[in-house]
Amino acid sequence: GQNIDQPTEMTATEGAIVQINCTYQTSGFNGLFWYQQHAGEAPTFLSYNVLDGLEEKGRFSSFLSRSKGYSYLLLKELQMKDSASYLCAVMDSNYQLIWGAGTKLIIKP
Amino acid sequence: NAGVTQTPKFRILKIGQSMTLQCTQDMNHNYMYWYRQDPGMGLKLIYYSVGAGITDKGEVPNGYNVSRSTTEDFPLRLELAAPSQTSVYFCASNRAEQETQYFGPGTRLLVL
Numbered sequence: 001g002q003n004i005d006q007p008t009e010m011t012a013t014e015g016a017i018v019q020i021n022c023t024y025q026t027s028g029f030n031g032l033f034w035y036q037q038h039a040g041e042a043p044t045f046l047s048y049n050v051l052d053g054l055e056e057k058g059r060f061s062s063f064l065s066r067s068k069g070y071s072y073l074l075l076k077e078l079q080m081k082d083s084a085s086y087l088c089a090v091m092d093s094n095y096q097l098i099w100g101a102g103t104k105l106i107i108k109p
Numbered sequence: 110n111a112g113v114t115q116t117p118k119f120r121i122l123k124i125g126q127s128m129t130l131q132c133t134q135d136m137n138h139n140y141m142y143w144y145r146q147d148p149g150m151g152l153k154l155i156y157y158s159v160g161a162g163i164t165d166k167g168e169v170p171n172g173y174n175v176s177r178s179t180t181e182d183f184p185l186r187l188e189l190a191a192p193s194q195t196s197v198y199f200c201a202s203n204r205a206e207q208e209t210q211y212f213g214p215g216t217r218l219l220v221l
Contacts, residue, residue, distance in 0.1 A: 030207055031207065033209070041214070042199060042212035042214050045210075089152075091207065095206035096154060096157075097210065098151070099153075101150050
């Protein structure tokens with residue numbers, strides 16, 4: 001079966017760095033997406049990786065290792081507004097997104 | 110551009126009632142999707158459409174129906190609502206299947 005695993009909840013301090021991990025087992029691979037979802041709102045796109053390596057976009061970076069079925073999202077210089085859930089999703093061989101349950105990130109002052 | 114819009118934002122249904130969740134996008138996207146999101150679980154695909162007149166089942170289609178008569182609109186129909194359909198429903202769209210999906214604000218449905 002297809003499976004996406006990510007931690008349920010993480011806590012970090014304002015101004016610090018946090019890494020959210022995602023491991024996956026899917027039928028085929030056409031890319032991995034990270035979305036941010038604030039409570040009560042829609043998911044919004046953060047990043048996309050289809051090749052191995054690191055993609056940097058401002059304070060956010062995303063890493064992919066296809067051979068290990070592993071990705072992480074790195075958030076630097078954390079701000080209170082970064083408190084949200086972070087969703088990992090893999091696009092399978094049918095171009096359908098398989099979603100993890102999300103990681104709730106709590107930022108403390 | 111409004112992007113993806115959904116109505117209503119919140120609805121309470123009684124068991125056995127039916128309703129239609131509306132979804133409209135103004136980005137001229139070919140692909141549209143309906144997901145449900147339950148607490149502690151990942152988004153689950155209900156139905157999707159690759160263009161006007163073409164729809165297909167996703168992972169959890171039972172109890173739902175869709176239609177796609179225009180590029181812009183992709184309504185989701187619930188027949189004979191059940192408590193198991195209590196969820197948050199998101200509509201999404203993209204220009205091509207391998208591209209980023211853009212989400213509407215969601216509809217919160219409570220079936221009692």
